[in-house]
Amino acid sequence: MSMLFRNLPSMDQLLAALEVDRDIADLPRLLVKNLGNEFLDICREEIRSGAITEEEQLSLEALLPRLMAYVRSQSRPHFRRVLNATGVVIHTNLGRSLLAKSAIAAVAEACGHYSNCEFDLSTGRRGSRYSHVEKLLCDITGAEAALVVNNNAAAVFIMLETFAKGKEVIVSRGQLVEIGGSFRIPDVMSKSGAILKEVGATNRTHAHDYENAIGDNTGALMRVHTSNFRMVGFTKEVSLPELCELGDKYDLPVIEDLGSGTLYPLQDVGLADEPTVQQVVAQGADVVSFSGDKVLGGPQAGIIVGRKEYIDRIKSNPVNRAMRIDKMTLAALEATLRLYLDMDEARHKVPTLRMITASPEALKSKARRLADVIRLELGDMVSVGIKKGFSRVGGGAFPEYDLPGTMVTVVLKNISVGDLKSALLDTDPPLVARIEDDAFLLDPRTLASTELKLTASALKQAVSLLTRK
């Protein structure tokens, strides 16, 4: 065995052999060298484990194809485009919302040039970063004032830190949720310095539960959207107008964490009864927060709207500086919000809304087209079917709510669905989809029309990866 180690090619030999490949020759030398070292380590491990037993297996000619494939696959940028065939529109692991075309253009403009990011062009002096979106947010939601921070988690934190540090915040027991990614309302609250005052029972909370808990050290009343969690049966929560009445009576701010939040009235398209941000503002919430990249369909951001006196206090909180959004986010958010000045335009141009509200007919025809290109690309290796199924909004919005659509099922000769699913993580671009009832399922809702060919080509690459072995 120790003799075999000596037969490994040298790094110089590896580098010289790799040079002949134009693409690899263009890569930074340090990167190629490190990958060469990793590859030699893999070979050493294979000698140790007995996978390599012959001298010939270690010749440069024998190793080169594998080495090249290794360098090619490992030298790709880590952050990559992925085909989302899961049907989950707001897929947090796959980057949540896609931006509208105008928002993408605004980002490119903002980062390729200097801008009036914090510069007031009417006075030639320093301006406010928020001015670009505050008026739009107020016009759309009807709120008096607005500001934007990094994400909704930050928004919740800064609202609590501003209004309730060292004070009690009254929250219903039924709303003390964990929404995933370790974001738990009680934990955020304790980090902000606010003292959690839980009221009610797990399933039922009444207005008098809040009222009885109000005392000298109460800082705020808070409602939290339960997001990806639902309680059914004998349940009760206090409505926002009722809570606002209490807030007025005791002069306490009412904070609402809407979670996803939506500016578009999705009830109109048959989705569960979710109030819009406009409605929540109209009902009297003092400060409302929601995400920029969930149903809104913009960049990652935490949006806070509400009464001017409260928003001003948050703006002047020094913590705000640590949570401020960058110019790319600002540009994308402004462009996205502009689309909401006309709700029809928003529905057609904001990809997240477009995907959520896609018509059953459009989805069916897209599924047929996808099935056709897959048949064309893979021929008799594949049997493709079409069936009714369901997609999800995702992002904690509308949990348990199924969006009806049409799915494409794929069965490959002599290849298991599990093997196919993992091989598709290695294609270019990788493809993520579902396995349902032992079938491999592609949901066209989350694939752009321009991605159908790429999807078929990913399947073909996966087959060749699996049959090569």
Ligand SMILES: *Cc1c(COP(=O)(O)O)cnc(C)c1O
């Ligand atoms: C998603 C969500 C958050 C966190 O929002 P991010 O934008 O992901 O930081 C907070 N609260 C609720 C209820 C949510 O659904």
